[in-house]
Amino acid sequence: MAIVALFFMGAATARAAEPAALGGSISPEQLAFFKKDVLPLLTESCFKCHGAETRIRGGLNFMTRAGLIKGGDLGSAIDFENPAKSLLLEMISYKDTEHQMPPKAKLKAEEIDILTRWIKMGAPYPADRAGTIEEHATPGIKIDDAARSWWAYRKLERPATPMVQNKAWVRNPIDAFVLSKLEAGKLAPVAPANKVALLRRAYYDLIGLPPTPAQIDAFVADNSPDAYEKEINKLLAMPQYGEKWGRHWLDLVRFAETNGYERDGTKPFAWRYRDYVIDSFNKDKPYDQFLLEQLAGDEIENPTLETITATGYYRLGIWDDEPADRPQARYDVLDDVVATTSQVMLGMTVGCARCHDHKKDPIPQTDYYRLLAFFHDVTDYGAGPTVDVATPEAEAAAAQEEARRRTRTQQIRAAIAAIEDRFLASADKADAKIRARIGGGAAKNTVLAADSREAGQQWRYTT
Numbered sequence: 001m002a003i004v005a006l007f008f009m010g011a012a013t014a015r016a017a018e019p020a021a022l023g024g025s026i027s028p029e030q031l032a033f034f035k036k037d038v039l040p041l042l043t044e045s046c047f048k049c050h051g052a053e054t055r056i057r058g059g060l061n062f063m064t065r066a067g068l069i070k071g072g073d074l075g076s077a078i079d080f081e082n083p084a085k086s087l088l089l090e091m092i093s094y095k096d097t098e099h100q101m102p103p104k105a106k107l108k109a110e111e112i113d114i115l116t117r118w119i120k121m122g123a124p125y126p127a128d129r130a131g132t133i134e135e136h137a138t139p140g141i142k143i144d145d146a147a148r149s150w151w152a153y154r155k156l157e158r159p160a161t162p163m164v165q166n167k168a169w170v171r172n173p174i175d176a177f178v179l180s181k182l183e184a185g186k187l188a189p190v191a192p193a194n195k196v197a198l199l200r201r202a203y204y205d206l207i208g209l210p211p212t213p214a215q216i217d218a219f220v221a222d223n224s225p226d227a228y229e230k231e232i233n234k235l236l237a238m239p240q241y242g243e244k245w246g247r248h249w250l251d252l253v254r255f256a257e258t259n260g261y262e263r264d265g266t267k268p269f270a271w272r273y274r275d276y277v278i279d280s281f282n283k284d285k286p287y288d289q290f291l292l293e294q295l296a297g298d299e300i301e302n303p304t305l306e307t308i309t310a311t312g313y314y315r316l317g318i319w320d321d322e323p324a325d326r327p328q329a330r331y332d333v334l335d336d337v338v339a340t341t342s343q344v345m346l347g348m349t350v351g352c353a354r355c356h357d358h359k360k361d362p363i364p365q366t367d368y369y370r371l372l373a374f375f376h377d378v379t380d381y382g383a384g385p386t387v388d389v390a391t392p393e394a395e396a397a398a399a400q401e402e403a404r405r406r407t408r409t410q411q412i413r414a415a416i417a418a419i420e421d422r423f424l425a426s427a428d429k430a431d432a433k434i435r436a437r438i439g440g441g442a443a444k445n446t447v448l449a450a451d452s453r454e455a456g457q458q459w460r461y462t463t
Contacts, residue, residue: 026124065125207240242282260318273312
Protein backbone atom coordinates (compact mmCIF):
# COMPACT_ATOMS: atom_id res chain seq x y z
CA MET A 1 0.00 0.00 0.00
CA ALA A 2 2.91 2.34 0.66
CA ILE A 3 4.06 1.81 -2.93
CA VAL A 4 0.59 2.56 -4.24
CA ALA A 5 0.34 5.64 -2.04
CA LEU A 6 3.67 6.87 -3.37
CA PHE A 7 2.47 6.23 -6.87
CA PHE A 8 -0.64 8.35 -6.48
CA MET A 9 1.09 11.06 -4.47
CA GLY A 10 3.92 11.27 -6.97
CA ALA A 11 1.64 11.42 -9.96
CA ALA A 12 -0.61 13.99 -8.32
CA THR A 13 2.38 16.16 -7.34
CA ALA A 14 3.75 16.06 -10.85
CA ARG A 15 0.46 17.11 -12.38
CA ALA A 16 -0.13 19.84 -9.82
CA ALA A 17 3.31 21.31 -10.31
CA GLU A 18 3.13 21.20 -14.09
CA PRO A 19 -0.16 22.79 -15.20
CA ALA A 20 1.00 23.24 -18.78
CA ALA A 21 0.19 20.72 -21.49
CA LEU A 22 1.96 17.42 -21.06
CA GLY A 23 3.90 18.11 -24.19
CA GLY A 24 5.34 21.21 -22.53
CA SER A 25 7.23 23.66 -24.69
CA ILE A 26 10.43 22.78 -26.49
CA SER A 27 12.79 25.19 -28.20
CA PRO A 28 14.73 24.31 -31.36
CA GLU A 29 17.88 23.99 -29.25
CA GLN A 30 16.18 21.65 -26.78
CA LEU A 31 14.72 19.60 -29.64
CA ALA A 32 18.17 19.19 -31.18
CA PHE A 33 19.61 18.26 -27.76
CA PHE A 34 16.88 15.65 -27.24
CA LYS A 35 17.36 14.02 -30.66
CA LYS A 36 21.16 14.10 -30.62
CA ASP A 37 21.97 13.22 -26.99
CA VAL A 38 18.92 12.25 -24.92
CA LEU A 39 16.99 9.95 -27.26
CA PRO A 40 19.97 7.69 -28.14
CA LEU A 41 20.77 7.35 -24.43
CA LEU A 42 17.18 6.47 -23.54
CA THR A 43 17.02 4.02 -26.41
CA GLU A 44 20.25 2.31 -25.38
CA SER A 45 19.77 2.19 -21.62
CA CYS A 46 16.08 2.66 -20.78
CA PHE A 47 13.61 1.70 -23.51
CA LYS A 48 14.40 -2.01 -23.42
CA CYS A 49 12.74 -2.26 -19.98
CA HIS A 50 10.66 0.92 -19.90
CA GLY A 51 9.53 1.37 -23.44
CA ALA A 52 9.02 -1.87 -25.34
CA GLU A 53 5.35 -2.66 -25.81
CA THR A 54 5.48 -5.81 -23.68
CA ARG A 55 8.20 -4.70 -21.23
CA ILE A 56 6.99 -1.90 -18.97
CA ARG A 57 8.76 -2.84 -15.77
CA GLY A 58 7.72 -1.19 -12.54
CA GLY A 59 4.91 0.57 -14.40
CA LEU A 60 7.38 3.18 -15.71
CA ASN A 61 7.13 4.07 -19.41
CA PHE A 62 9.74 6.42 -20.92
CA MET A 63 8.26 6.42 -24.40
CA THR A 64 6.26 9.61 -23.75
CA ARG A 65 6.55 12.62 -21.49
CA ALA A 66 3.24 11.67 -19.91
CA GLY A 67 4.70 8.30 -18.97
CA LEU A 68 7.71 9.98 -17.35
CA ILE A 69 5.47 12.36 -15.39
CA LYS A 70 3.07 9.67 -14.29
CA GLY A 71 5.94 7.50 -13.16
CA GLY A 72 5.70 3.94 -11.96
CA ASP A 73 5.29 1.96 -8.79
CA LEU A 74 7.51 4.36 -6.81
CA GLY A 75 6.01 7.59 -8.06
CA SER A 76 6.74 10.23 -10.67
CA ALA A 77 10.18 10.03 -12.26
CA ILE A 78 10.51 13.84 -12.30
CA ASP A 79 10.10 16.50 -9.62
CA PHE A 80 9.25 19.82 -11.28
CA GLU A 81 9.62 21.80 -8.06
CA ASN A 82 13.08 20.42 -7.32
CA PRO A 83 14.44 18.73 -10.48
CA ALA A 84 17.72 17.76 -8.81
CA LYS A 85 15.70 15.57 -6.42
CA SER A 86 13.90 13.76 -9.22
CA LEU A 87 13.57 10.03 -8.69
CA LEU A 88 15.13 9.33 -12.08
CA LEU A 89 18.31 11.19 -11.14
CA GLU A 90 18.44 9.51 -7.72
CA MET A 91 18.39 6.12 -9.41
CA ILE A 92 20.86 6.69 -12.24
CA SER A 93 23.35 8.28 -9.83
CA TYR A 94 23.01 5.19 -7.57
CA LYS A 95 22.09 7.44 -4.60
CA ASP A 96 19.03 5.26 -4.11
CA THR A 97 20.81 2.12 -2.91
CA GLU A 98 17.69 -0.03 -3.24
CA HIS A 99 16.76 0.99 -6.79
CA GLN A 100 19.75 1.51 -9.06
CA MET A 101 19.24 2.05 -12.77
CA PRO A 102 20.36 0.66 -15.09
CA PRO A 103 20.70 -2.38 -12.84
CA LYS A 104 23.61 -3.98 -14.72
CA ALA A 105 26.03 -1.06 -14.54
CA LYS A 106 26.07 2.62 -13.66
CA LEU A 107 25.95 5.11 -16.53
CA LYS A 108 29.06 7.03 -17.44
CA ALA A 109 29.51 10.43 -15.84
CA GLU A 110 28.88 12.25 -19.13
CA GLU A 111 25.67 10.23 -19.67
CA ILE A 112 24.40 11.10 -16.19
CA ASP A 113 25.22 14.74 -16.98
CA ILE A 114 23.12 14.59 -20.16
CA LEU A 115 20.05 13.27 -18.34
CA THR A 116 20.58 15.73 -15.47
CA ARG A 117 20.63 18.70 -17.87
CA TRP A 118 17.54 17.32 -19.62
CA ILE A 119 15.58 16.89 -16.36
CA LYS A 120 16.51 20.41 -15.23
CA MET A 121 15.12 21.71 -18.53
CA GLY A 122 11.78 20.14 -17.56
CA ALA A 123 12.31 16.93 -19.56
CA PRO A 124 11.12 18.38 -22.88
CA TYR A 125 9.88 15.86 -25.47
CA PRO A 126 8.96 16.48 -29.13
CA ALA A 127 5.26 17.05 -29.70
CA ASP A 128 4.78 13.55 -31.14
CA ARG A 129 6.03 12.07 -27.86
CA ALA A 130 3.84 14.09 -25.50
CA GLY A 131 1.28 11.40 -24.75
CA THR A 132 -1.51 11.54 -22.16
CA ILE A 133 -1.79 10.27 -18.61
CA GLU A 134 -4.75 8.13 -19.68
CA GLU A 135 -2.54 6.23 -22.11
CA HIS A 136 -0.45 5.08 -19.19
CA ALA A 137 -3.20 4.43 -16.67
CA THR A 138 -2.85 0.65 -17.00
CA PRO A 139 0.45 -0.11 -18.76
CA GLY A 140 0.44 -3.46 -20.50
CA ILE A 141 -3.32 -3.95 -20.03
CA LYS A 142 -5.41 -4.06 -23.18
CA ILE A 143 -9.12 -4.73 -22.85
CA ASP A 144 -10.10 -5.51 -26.42
CA ASP A 145 -12.74 -7.69 -28.06
CA ALA A 146 -10.56 -10.76 -27.62
CA ALA A 147 -10.37 -10.20 -23.86
CA ARG A 148 -14.09 -9.50 -23.60
CA SER A 149 -14.94 -12.68 -25.51
CA TRP A 150 -12.94 -14.95 -23.19
CA TRP A 151 -15.18 -17.82 -22.15
CA ALA A 152 -15.15 -16.95 -18.43
CA TYR A 153 -16.58 -13.45 -19.12
CA ARG A 154 -19.31 -14.38 -21.60
CA LYS A 155 -22.94 -14.50 -20.59
CA LEU A 156 -24.29 -17.98 -19.99
CA GLU A 157 -26.35 -19.30 -22.87
CA ARG A 158 -28.38 -22.48 -23.13
CA PRO A 159 -26.79 -24.61 -25.86
CA ALA A 160 -28.81 -26.54 -28.38
CA THR A 161 -29.58 -30.13 -27.41
CA PRO A 162 -27.35 -32.40 -29.51
CA MET A 163 -28.80 -34.96 -31.91
CA VAL A 164 -28.20 -38.62 -31.02
CA GLN A 165 -28.78 -41.94 -32.71
CA ASN A 166 -30.30 -43.88 -29.80
CA LYS A 167 -33.16 -41.47 -29.15
CA ALA A 168 -35.11 -44.06 -27.12
CA TRP A 169 -32.43 -43.93 -24.40
CA VAL A 170 -32.83 -40.18 -23.84
CA ARG A 171 -35.25 -39.20 -21.08
CA ASN A 172 -34.17 -35.57 -20.64
CA PRO A 173 -31.83 -33.06 -22.38
CA ILE A 174 -28.93 -33.94 -20.07
CA ASP A 175 -29.09 -37.54 -21.28
CA ALA A 176 -28.67 -36.26 -24.84
CA PHE A 177 -25.41 -34.48 -23.97
CA VAL A 178 -24.06 -37.58 -22.20
CA LEU A 179 -25.09 -39.92 -25.00
CA SER A 180 -23.67 -37.68 -27.73
CA LYS A 181 -20.21 -37.97 -26.15
CA LEU A 182 -20.59 -41.74 -25.76
CA GLU A 183 -21.63 -42.18 -29.36
CA ALA A 184 -18.75 -39.98 -30.52
CA GLY A 185 -16.40 -42.42 -28.78
CA LYS A 186 -18.31 -45.41 -30.16
CA LEU A 187 -19.40 -46.37 -26.66
CA ALA A 188 -22.77 -47.58 -25.39
CA PRO A 189 -24.33 -46.54 -22.07
CA VAL A 190 -24.43 -49.07 -19.25
CA ALA A 191 -27.68 -50.67 -18.19
CA PRO A 192 -29.93 -48.76 -15.78
CA ALA A 193 -29.10 -49.20 -12.09
CA ASN A 194 -31.37 -51.44 -10.03
CA LYS A 195 -33.48 -49.82 -7.35
CA VAL A 196 -31.11 -50.67 -4.50
CA ALA A 197 -28.10 -49.11 -6.26
CA LEU A 198 -30.17 -46.12 -7.35
CA LEU A 199 -31.33 -45.38 -3.82
CA ARG A 200 -27.84 -45.74 -2.36
CA ARG A 201 -26.47 -43.31 -4.95
CA ALA A 202 -29.21 -40.78 -4.12
CA TYR A 203 -28.56 -41.04 -0.38
CA TYR A 204 -24.79 -40.66 -0.71
CA ASP A 205 -25.11 -37.78 -3.18
CA LEU A 206 -27.66 -35.76 -1.22
CA ILE A 207 -26.99 -36.44 2.46
CA GLY A 208 -23.70 -38.35 2.46
CA LEU A 209 -25.16 -41.31 4.38
CA PRO A 210 -26.38 -44.76 3.25
CA PRO A 211 -30.04 -45.78 3.47
CA THR A 212 -31.06 -48.23 6.18
CA PRO A 213 -32.21 -51.74 5.23
CA ALA A 214 -35.78 -50.71 6.08
CA GLN A 215 -35.57 -47.66 3.77
CA ILE A 216 -34.22 -49.84 0.97
CA ASP A 217 -37.00 -52.41 1.42
CA ALA A 218 -39.66 -49.69 1.38
CA PHE A 219 -38.30 -48.17 -1.84
CA VAL A 220 -37.99 -51.53 -3.58
CA ALA A 221 -41.59 -52.34 -2.65
CA ASP A 222 -42.90 -48.98 -3.91
CA ASN A 223 -43.90 -49.47 -7.55
CA SER A 224 -45.55 -46.09 -8.00
CA PRO A 225 -44.26 -44.04 -10.99
CA ASP A 226 -43.08 -41.22 -8.72
CA ALA A 227 -41.34 -43.43 -6.15
CA TYR A 228 -37.88 -42.07 -6.95
CA GLU A 229 -39.10 -38.46 -7.04
CA LYS A 230 -40.63 -38.88 -3.59
CA GLU A 231 -37.34 -40.20 -2.22
CA ILE A 232 -35.44 -37.26 -3.69
CA ASN A 233 -37.85 -34.72 -2.19
CA LYS A 234 -37.60 -36.49 1.17
CA LEU A 235 -33.80 -36.31 1.07
CA LEU A 236 -33.82 -32.65 0.08
CA ALA A 237 -36.01 -31.89 3.08
CA MET A 238 -33.67 -33.59 5.55
CA PRO A 239 -31.31 -31.42 7.65
CA GLN A 240 -28.43 -33.67 6.58
CA TYR A 241 -28.77 -32.27 3.05
CA GLY A 242 -27.45 -28.88 4.20
CA GLU A 243 -24.73 -30.55 6.24
CA LYS A 244 -23.53 -32.55 3.24
CA TRP A 245 -23.66 -29.79 0.62
CA GLY A 246 -22.81 -26.90 2.93
CA ARG A 247 -19.39 -28.51 3.39
CA HIS A 248 -18.53 -27.72 -0.22
CA TRP A 249 -19.11 -24.01 0.34
CA LEU A 250 -17.23 -24.10 3.65
CA ASP A 251 -14.25 -25.61 1.82
CA LEU A 252 -14.36 -22.88 -0.81
CA VAL A 253 -14.37 -20.01 1.69
CA ARG A 254 -11.58 -21.70 3.76
CA PHE A 255 -13.74 -22.24 6.85
CA ALA A 256 -11.80 -23.14 9.98
CA GLU A 257 -12.46 -22.99 13.70
CA THR A 258 -8.85 -22.08 14.53
CA ASN A 259 -6.49 -19.31 13.41
CA GLY A 260 -3.54 -21.38 12.22
CA TYR A 261 0.12 -20.47 12.81
CA GLU A 262 2.02 -21.88 15.78
CA ARG A 263 -0.56 -21.23 18.52
CA ASP A 264 -3.54 -22.12 16.34
CA GLY A 265 -5.94 -20.28 18.65
CA THR A 266 -9.64 -21.00 18.45
CA LYS A 267 -12.16 -18.85 16.62
CA PRO A 268 -14.99 -18.46 19.15
CA PHE A 269 -18.46 -18.87 17.67
CA ALA A 270 -17.15 -19.76 14.20
CA TRP A 271 -19.65 -22.60 14.31
CA ARG A 272 -22.44 -20.03 13.99
CA TYR A 273 -21.25 -19.19 10.48
CA ARG A 274 -21.08 -22.91 9.73
CA ASP A 275 -24.68 -23.35 10.87
CA TYR A 276 -25.69 -20.28 8.83
CA VAL A 277 -24.35 -21.95 5.69
CA ILE A 278 -26.07 -25.26 6.48
CA ASP A 279 -29.35 -23.47 7.18
CA SER A 280 -29.08 -21.49 3.92
CA PHE A 281 -28.77 -24.69 1.92
CA ASN A 282 -31.70 -26.27 3.73
CA LYS A 283 -33.80 -23.15 3.10
CA ASP A 284 -32.83 -23.19 -0.59
CA LYS A 285 -31.82 -19.55 -0.21
CA PRO A 286 -31.36 -17.63 -3.50
CA TYR A 287 -27.66 -17.52 -4.41
CA ASP A 288 -27.49 -13.73 -4.84
CA GLN A 289 -29.01 -13.25 -1.37
CA PHE A 290 -26.57 -15.81 0.03
CA LEU A 291 -23.61 -13.82 -1.30
CA LEU A 292 -25.02 -10.43 -0.30
CA GLU A 293 -25.53 -11.47 3.30
CA GLN A 294 -21.93 -12.66 3.65
CA LEU A 295 -20.37 -9.62 1.98
CA ALA A 296 -22.61 -6.92 3.45
CA GLY A 297 -25.02 -8.49 5.92
CA ASP A 298 -24.48 -5.56 8.27
CA GLU A 299 -25.04 -2.95 5.55
CA ILE A 300 -28.31 -4.13 4.03
CA GLU A 301 -31.48 -2.16 4.67
CA ASN A 302 -32.85 -4.37 7.46
CA PRO A 303 -30.00 -6.41 8.99
CA THR A 304 -30.98 -9.36 11.15
CA LEU A 305 -29.15 -11.76 13.45
CA GLU A 306 -28.89 -14.12 10.48
CA THR A 307 -27.32 -11.57 8.13
CA ILE A 308 -24.91 -10.36 10.83
CA THR A 309 -23.84 -13.95 11.42
CA ALA A 310 -23.22 -14.31 7.69
CA THR A 311 -20.49 -11.65 7.85
CA GLY A 312 -18.46 -14.15 9.85
CA TYR A 313 -17.11 -14.83 6.35
CA TYR A 314 -14.52 -12.13 7.07
CA ARG A 315 -13.16 -14.07 10.06
CA LEU A 316 -12.50 -17.44 8.42
CA GLY A 317 -8.92 -16.93 7.27
CA ILE A 318 -5.65 -17.62 9.05
CA TRP A 319 -4.37 -15.03 11.52
CA ASP A 320 -1.00 -14.58 13.16
CA ASP A 321 -1.54 -13.01 16.58
CA GLU A 322 2.12 -12.05 16.91
CA PRO A 323 3.45 -11.09 13.46
CA ALA A 324 6.90 -9.66 12.90
CA ASP A 325 5.45 -6.99 10.60
CA ARG A 326 1.94 -5.95 11.63
CA PRO A 327 1.06 -3.79 8.57
CA GLN A 328 2.26 -6.60 6.31
CA ALA A 329 0.20 -9.12 8.28
CA ARG A 330 -2.93 -6.95 8.05
CA TYR A 331 -2.67 -6.65 4.29
CA ASP A 332 -2.00 -10.36 4.00
CA VAL A 333 -5.32 -10.90 5.77
CA LEU A 334 -7.05 -8.45 3.42
CA ASP A 335 -5.39 -10.11 0.44
CA ASP A 336 -6.85 -13.41 1.61
CA VAL A 337 -10.31 -11.83 1.63
CA VAL A 338 -9.80 -10.36 -1.85
CA ALA A 339 -8.44 -13.63 -3.24
CA THR A 340 -11.24 -15.72 -1.76
CA THR A 341 -13.97 -13.31 -2.82
CA SER A 342 -12.68 -13.06 -6.37
CA GLN A 343 -12.08 -16.77 -6.86
CA VAL A 344 -15.20 -18.08 -5.12
CA MET A 345 -17.77 -15.40 -5.92
CA LEU A 346 -16.45 -13.87 -9.16
CA GLY A 347 -14.74 -16.91 -10.65
CA MET A 348 -11.61 -14.81 -11.31
CA THR A 349 -8.05 -14.82 -10.03
CA VAL A 350 -6.97 -11.26 -9.25
CA GLY A 351 -4.26 -12.05 -6.70
CA CYS A 352 -1.45 -11.55 -9.23
CA ALA A 353 -2.44 -7.90 -9.50
CA ARG A 354 -1.44 -7.29 -5.89
CA CYS A 355 2.11 -6.71 -7.10
CA HIS A 356 1.76 -5.94 -10.82
CA ASP A 357 -0.73 -5.75 -13.64
CA HIS A 358 -2.07 -9.21 -14.35
CA LYS A 359 -0.05 -10.89 -17.08
CA LYS A 360 -2.90 -13.06 -18.40
CA ASP A 361 -6.21 -11.46 -17.47
CA PRO A 362 -7.11 -7.80 -18.15
CA ILE A 363 -6.83 -6.81 -14.49
CA PRO A 364 -4.58 -3.83 -13.65
CA GLN A 365 -2.98 -3.43 -10.26
CA THR A 366 -5.11 -0.37 -9.62
CA ASP A 367 -8.25 -2.50 -9.84
CA TYR A 368 -6.86 -4.89 -7.24
CA TYR A 369 -6.51 -2.06 -4.73
CA ARG A 370 -9.90 -0.63 -5.66
CA LEU A 371 -11.38 -4.03 -4.82
CA LEU A 372 -9.36 -4.25 -1.61
CA ALA A 373 -10.69 -0.82 -0.60
CA PHE A 374 -14.17 -2.32 -0.19
CA PHE A 375 -12.83 -4.51 2.63
CA HIS A 376 -10.41 -2.01 4.14
CA ASP A 377 -12.71 -1.01 7.00
CA VAL A 378 -13.22 -4.59 8.16
CA THR A 379 -12.14 -4.56 11.80
CA ASP A 380 -8.73 -6.12 12.22
CA TYR A 381 -8.29 -9.36 14.15
CA GLY A 382 -7.62 -8.87 17.83
CA ALA A 383 -9.03 -5.33 17.80
CA GLY A 384 -11.48 -6.15 20.59
CA PRO A 385 -13.11 -8.98 22.54
CA THR A 386 -15.02 -11.60 20.57
CA VAL A 387 -18.70 -11.55 21.49
CA ASP A 388 -21.57 -13.83 20.63
CA VAL A 389 -24.39 -12.35 18.58
CA ALA A 390 -27.05 -14.80 19.78
CA THR A 391 -30.37 -13.71 21.24
CA PRO A 392 -31.43 -15.00 24.68
CA GLU A 393 -33.80 -17.40 22.96
CA ALA A 394 -31.01 -18.72 20.76
CA GLU A 395 -28.74 -19.07 23.81
CA ALA A 396 -31.40 -21.10 25.62
CA ALA A 397 -31.90 -23.34 22.60
CA ALA A 398 -28.15 -23.82 22.29
CA ALA A 399 -27.86 -24.75 25.96
CA GLN A 400 -30.68 -27.25 25.60
CA GLU A 401 -29.03 -28.78 22.54
CA GLU A 402 -25.68 -28.96 24.36
CA ALA A 403 -27.32 -30.79 27.29
CA ARG A 404 -28.93 -33.24 24.87
CA ARG A 405 -25.57 -33.77 23.16
CA ARG A 406 -23.79 -34.46 26.46
CA THR A 407 -26.43 -36.99 27.49
CA ARG A 408 -26.21 -38.78 24.17
CA THR A 409 -22.40 -38.74 24.32
CA GLN A 410 -22.47 -40.38 27.75
CA GLN A 411 -24.83 -43.07 26.46
CA ILE A 412 -22.55 -43.80 23.52
CA ARG A 413 -19.45 -43.93 25.72
CA ALA A 414 -21.20 -46.35 28.13
CA ALA A 415 -22.09 -48.61 25.20
CA ILE A 416 -18.49 -48.47 23.94
CA ALA A 417 -17.17 -49.28 27.44
CA ALA A 418 -19.40 -52.37 27.63
CA ILE A 419 -18.06 -53.59 24.29
CA GLU A 420 -14.50 -52.96 25.46
CA ASP A 421 -15.13 -54.88 28.71
CA ARG A 422 -16.28 -57.90 26.74
CA PHE A 423 -13.25 -57.59 24.50
CA LEU A 424 -10.82 -57.34 27.45
CA ALA A 425 -12.45 -60.29 29.21
CA SER A 426 -12.09 -62.47 26.13
CA ALA A 427 -8.51 -61.26 25.72
CA ASP A 428 -7.75 -62.27 29.32
CA LYS A 429 -9.10 -65.75 28.68
CA ALA A 430 -7.05 -66.07 25.52
CA ASP A 431 -3.94 -64.85 27.34
CA ALA A 432 -4.49 -67.37 30.13
CA LYS A 433 -4.69 -70.24 27.66
CA ILE A 434 -1.51 -69.09 25.89
CA ARG A 435 0.40 -68.69 29.17
CA ALA A 436 -0.75 -72.13 30.35
CA ARG A 437 0.76 -73.61 27.21
CA ILE A 438 3.99 -71.63 27.66
CA GLY A 439 4.34 -72.47 31.32
CA GLY A 440 6.10 -70.45 33.98
CA GLY A 441 4.00 -71.06 37.06
CA ALA A 442 0.91 -69.46 38.52
CA ALA A 443 2.76 -66.49 39.99
CA LYS A 444 4.29 -65.54 36.65
CA ASN A 445 0.95 -65.95 34.89
CA THR A 446 -0.70 -63.67 37.47
CA VAL A 447 1.86 -60.95 36.75
CA LEU A 448 1.44 -61.36 33.00
CA ALA A 449 -2.33 -61.22 33.32
CA ALA A 450 -2.11 -58.02 35.39
CA ASP A 451 0.19 -56.49 32.77
CA SER A 452 -2.25 -57.46 30.03
CA ARG A 453 -5.20 -55.97 31.89
CA GLU A 454 -3.29 -52.72 32.54
CA ALA A 455 -2.33 -52.53 28.87
CA GLY A 456 -5.95 -53.07 27.91
CA GLN A 457 -7.16 -50.31 30.23
CA GLN A 458 -4.49 -47.99 28.85
CA TRP A 459 -5.68 -48.79 25.35
CA ARG A 460 -9.23 -47.88 26.34
CA TYR A 461 -8.07 -44.59 27.87
CA THR A 462 -6.06 -43.48 24.85
CA THR A 463 -8.80 -44.57 22.45
